[in-house]
Amino acid sequence: MELIRRLFRRAPPRIPGRLWAEALDSMPCLARLQDGDLRRLQALTERFLAEHAISGAGGFAVTDEIALRIAAQACLPVLNLTLDLYRDMAGVIVYPSAFIVRHSEVDEAGVVHEWEAPMAGEALDAGGAVVLSWEDALEDHEWDDGSNLVIHEFVHKIDMGSGGANGCPPFLAEFHQGIDPARWTRVFTAAYEDFRRRVDAMERRLPADFDEDDDEHLDRYAELAQGLPMDPYGAENPAEFFAVASEAFFVQPAALAAAYGQVVELLEQYYLQKALRAD
Ligand SMILES: [Zn+2]
Numbered sequence: 001m002e003l004i005r006r007l008f009r010r011a012p013p014r015i016p017g018r019l020w021a022e023a024l025d026s027m028p029c030l031a032r033l034q035d036g037d038l039r040r041l042q043a044l045t046e047r048f049l050a051e052h053a054i055s056g057a058g059g060f061a062v063t064d065e066i067a068l069r070i071a072a073q074a075c076l077p078v079l080n081l082t083l084d085l086y087r088d089m090a091g092v093i094v095y096p097s098a099f100i101v102r103h104s105e106v107d108e109a110g111v112v113h114e115w116e117a118p119m120a121g122e123a124l125d126a127g128g129a130v131v132l133s134w135e136d137a138l139e140d141h142e143w144d145d146g147s148n149l150v151i152h153e154f155v156h157k158i159d160m161g162s163g164g165a166n167g168c169p170p171f172l173a174e175f176h177q178g179i180d181p182a183r184w185t186r187v188f189t190a191a192y193e194d195f196r197r198r199v200d201a202m203e204r205r206l207p208a209d210f211d212e213d214d215d216e217h218l219d220r221y222a223e224l225a226q227g228l229p230m231d232p233y234g235a236e237n238p239a240e241f242f243a244v245a246s247e248a249f250f251v252q253p254a255a256l257a258a259a260y261g262q263v264v265e266l267l268e269q270y271y272l273q274k275a276l277r278a279d
Contacts, residue, residue, distance in 0.1 A: 012046040012051075013050065015049075019064060019068060020042055022065070023069050023072055024038065026069065026141055027069060027072065027073065027141055028141060028251070029073065029151065029251045030072065030073075030076065037079065040079060041076065041079055042072075044078070044079060044083065045068065045071045045072045045075050048071045048074060048075050048083060048086070049068070049071050051083065052089065052091055053091040053092070054066075054070055054071065054091065054092040054094065055091060055093055056094050056095075056096075057094065057095050057131075058095045058099060060094055060095055060134065062094050066094065066134060069137075069141075069150075070092060070094070070137070070150055073150035073154070074092075074130075074150060074151075074154045076151060076250055077151060077154060077155055077158065077246065077250065077271055078158070078271075079271075080272035080273055081172070081175055082172070082174075085157070085158045085170075086154070086157060086158075088126075088157075088160070088161065089127070089128070089129065089157055090124075090128055091129050091130075092129060092131075092132065093130070094131075094132050094134050095131070095132070095134065096133070096134055096135060097133050097134070097135040098119060098120055098136065099118065100117070100118055101116065101117060101119045101122060102114065102115075102116050103115055103116070119131075119133070120132075120133045120137075121136065121137075121149045121150075121152065121153040122153065123153045123156035123157045123160065123165070125164060126160075130153045130157055131153075132149060132153060137149045137150050140251075145252075146230070146247070146248055146251050146252035147231055147247055148247045148250065148251050151247050151250050152243045152244065152246070152247050153243075155246040155247070156239065156243050159239055159242055165243075166238055166239055167188055167237075167239050167241055167242040168181070168184060168188070168238075168242075169242070169270065171184075176269070178269055179269050179270065187262045187263060188238065188241065188242065188266070189238070191245075191259075191260040191263045192241045195228075195230075195234055195260075196235045198229075198235075199228065199232045199235035200235075202225065202227070202228060206220060207220065229248070229255040229256045229258065229259035229260065230247075230256055231244045231248075245260070245263055245267065246267060246271075249264060253275035256275075257275055
């Protein structure tokens with residue numbers, strides 16, 4: 001069925017030139033791409049928009065401009081790979097701002113803990129959607145500080161293609177023959193452990209009574225975090241390390257490349273893109 005559907009699917013709608021040009025101008029993460037790459041990104045984005053629904057939630061209306069920006073960023077990591085990496089996805093859901101997610105966890109004593117927390121983005125496993133807060137996605141474009149929520153969540157989706165998000169994405173026969181999975185695990189595990197040590201050392205320099213509602217404390221945190229090769233959230237677990245390293249790879253790779261050259265080398269082999277623009 002799938003093949004027949006593909007054969008008879010009409011060509012995806014073309015993105016009007018003015019809309020595409022405006023989208024490119026608004027996203028610093030696409031500035032390093034050369035003209036040929038941008039044309040391929042546009043064609044891939046058109047296919048993405050034809051294949052995946054991007055819908056609003058919490059009263060949010062997704063405009064063409066917003067859908068286009070999300071789709072273009074989602075397509076950046078798979079520009080030289082395949083959209084099939086997003087086949088297992090029930091669309092994209094966009095909230096106006098951070099959304100509340102109910103979490104539950106069973107502790108070692110078997111007690112179930114439940115809590116609610118605001119989230120900027122979430123990639124749901126097992127065929128689920130990618131959920132985004134547009135306010136947070138937009139901040140990444142305005143501040144250009146190396147983070148990119150949309151890329152982050154879609155990288156989780158890629159990672160989930162091989163047995164859940166664990167920091168080891170699926171290696172595809174067509175693209176990744178040159179990657180030794182054992183080396184991937186070795187390099188990423190060593191870098192993750194090192195990064196955790198760096199984040200621990202940074203946190204020891206924070207005020208002992210650190211309060212995340214205190215602006216001075218937050219400024220101090222931001223100042224110390226700038227000394228790290230990437231967002232400290234990458235120390236959370238191997239899946240977050242892979243997602244945060246990928247964000248840095250696509251947006252501001254210099255510090256990551258200086259600290260973890262072998263990670264950047266493997267990400268170049270995985271995404272089949274150069275981290276630093278060759279000019
Ligand atoms: Zn994440």
